[in-house]
Amino acid sequence: MAKQISMAVIRRLPKYHRYLKDLLEREIYRISSKELSEIIGFTASQIRQDLNNFGGFGQQGYGYNVEELYSEISKILGLHNTYNTIIVGAGNLGQAIANYSGFQKSGFEIKALFEANPRFIGLKIRDLEILDVEVMEEYIKENNIKIAVICTPKESAQDIANKLVKAGISGIWNFAPVDLQLDGNVVVENVHLTESLFTLSYLLNEKEEATR
Template sequence: MKKDHKDVSMAVIRRLPKYHRRLKELMEKDVTRISSKELSGMIGFTASQIRQDLNCFGGFGQQGYGYDVSELYTEISRILGLTEHYNTVIVGAGNLGQAIANYSNFEKKGFHVLALFEKNPRLIGLKIRDVPVLDIDELEEFAKNKSVDIGVICTNSENAQDVADQLVKLPVKAVWNFAPVDIILPENIVQENVHLSDSLFVISYLLKMQRDEQQNP
C-alpha cells in the first residue's frame, strides 16, 4: 500500500539515502532478506526508527520475515526518484566541478551531466570524462536546445547568486549549490545547499569535545 508522501518530514527523507546505500551493499553480498534489528546494527538507527521511517511510505516488511532486500532497494530507489533521468549542468569547472563531473556513479543513478560552464579561458575547451567545458556565455544558448533539470553551482560565493539567477532563467527545476553562501531562489525551484565547511566544523567540534573529555576525565 502506497501512501501520500507530502507530509513526510525532511529528517526521514535525509535518512533514505543511507538505507539505499546499505541495501545495495547487502545485494552485492547476495543477502536476500534482513530484519529491522539487523539493519539497525548496520546503519546505527534503532529498529523502531527504521520501521517508522519505512512505514511512512507503505508496508514493505513482513512480521517474522523482515524485509526483502531487493524489493526494498527498488522501492527506495523509486521513492528517491532514482528511476528517473535528470539532465544536469555544472557551473564552475574548478576542482570541485571537475570532481562532480568525474563521479560516474551519478550517471548510473540517472544524473546525466550535459556540460560544465566556466569563465576561465584556461579551462574552456577541456573535456572531463567526455563532458565538455564551455564558456559561461554559452549557457543560455546551450539550454535552448536542452531540457535542463538540475543546475550545480561550484563557483565562489561572490558569483553564486548571479549564477543561480542565470540557471532560473534557463529554466532549471532544481539547484544543487556548493558555493559557501546561501542563495535566493523562487519557491518553485528545488534547492539543496551543501556547505562543506559546515561538515568540517562539526568534526572540529567533536574533536574538541573529545579532547576536553580526555583532559578533564
C-alpha cells in the first residue's frame, strides 16, 4: 500500500522540479545534497527526508544524478502524462492562462475556453475558440477533458464546479475566490490571489509596526 505523503512534502516537489530543471539548463548533471540545499534553501536533511518518501535517489559519496532525479520527480508529479484541459471564464485571467505557453509545454493541453458572456463567444485566443458555457458538459464528455480551470466570478463558480463534476472532470484548478463544496472524487487546487495579496499587506504592516 502506498504511504500517505504529507501536503507539505507534496508542495515542495514542484520546487525541486524547478531547481533541477535550472541545473540541467546550466548543464549540471551531478549534485550533492549539501549543494542542492544551498541553492534550494531547504536543509540537506530535509531534502534527504523529502526524497526518501519516494524511495530516495541519492547515492552515498556520489550525491544526486540531476537528470535521473528530475525525471523521477517529473513522474511523481504526473508530468509524464498529458491532460486535456479547458478554461471556464474567458475574462482577463482566463485569457492570460490560455496565453501562457508554459502550461502546454508541461502537458496541460488547453483545448477550449468557455464563457457565459455572449460578447466573447466565438472569439479566439491564440488558436483556441471561446465556446458557449452551455455546451461545456457535452464538450468535456466528447473530448476526454481531465482538468478545468475556473476563472469565473465567484457568483458562478460553485454552479460551474457542480457541472464540471457531473460531466466527469477529474481535477479543478480554481481561481475564483470561493471554497468549492464538492461531492465525489474530484481534486481541487485553489489559487486565492486576493488572500495572497492580503498576506503581503499583513506582513508589510507588521514590519512597519515593528520598526515604529
